Amino acid sequence: MTVSDQGPQPNRRVSVSGADELIHHHTELPTTRISQWIDSVLTAIGKTASWLWLVVTGVIIWAVVGRYVFGQGSVLLEEVQWHLAGAGWLLGLAYTLVVDDHVRVDVIHERLSLRTQGWIEFFGLLLLLLPFLALAVYEMFPYAIRSWEIGETSQAPAGLSNRWVLKSVLALSFALILIAAVSRLLKVTALLFGFPRPIRVDAGNKKKEDAS
Template sequence: MPEPIRLYVRYVDALNYRVGRIAMYLFFVMGGILLASTFSRIVTGVPINWALEMSQFLISAYYLLGGAYTLQLDQHVRMDLFYGRLDARRRAITDAFTILFVIFYLVVLFGGGLSSTHYAIVYNQKNYTAWSPVLWPIKTIMTAGVFLMLLQCISAFFKDVAIWRGKPIT
């Protein structure tokens, strides 16, 4: 593969590795918020009205920012009827073909995310709850997660094509 493609794969993989490792800790932050909320409700009798919604935001950021990392580690769930019986080259051909559909889906999803984030910023969109948080921060994070997943899918496509050609990118 040409050197620019190798550099792209190397940098995207490094970026998504770091983002994924950081995103893993959001789960503990969410657990701390839920624990504090439970403690406050049981001990003091005063519920924390923002805890559930913040937990929902954090779990959304967790799985969207961690999606590219999961793809990088090849840990996504697969329907495996015939795939496991294929040799590495045929698996790469199958993956290179099918990931084009995922890339198309992510491009459409990213476009919708940009539009939704732009709307949230321009109109200062808020959630209709007692806490009423602005939505642009979580929408920005979600759109960034989709973008990172798109970059990782392109990286995976390049890796699969390289394996298909018999010259894997290391």
């Protein structure tokens, strides 16, 4: 089959773009003063945590050079790698909820009206996500405190001490996701019930945000 038999190429590009819109569809919720403040804090935490990946890369290079150039392996460096990688990933989870860039592929949801999407978000947050996160926070903080009380260390002889630090990051990450979920719930209630009072977004600023 020749290229001409396959149909015009522009149509293919349009279909790919349409599929991309389905995958990256966002529910356009209004914002409130409280959610705006919460989102700004969580965004700052998420962007700061992203720098940990640069540190992880440096530690990996250091460990590889030490092992293969100088013949000196290090259990300590290996554990530092996954501790830092785990912390960076965990602390960034709340940010993905703030910007609505978590995995969301639903060809039915994106075809519904904004208000219907809002009701789905409302019941999903209130009945599913928030109870799960509240339970996780309730369990994770005593888990981290217990690790600190017993002075938990790595099981490896030359591993890291203070294992409670990573467990504390785990508990903190769930708390941040819980806060991000509350912020999103406020946006949903602003859409559905007008409370808290939505903030009007300037059209020019909105275009700049969309372009970025």
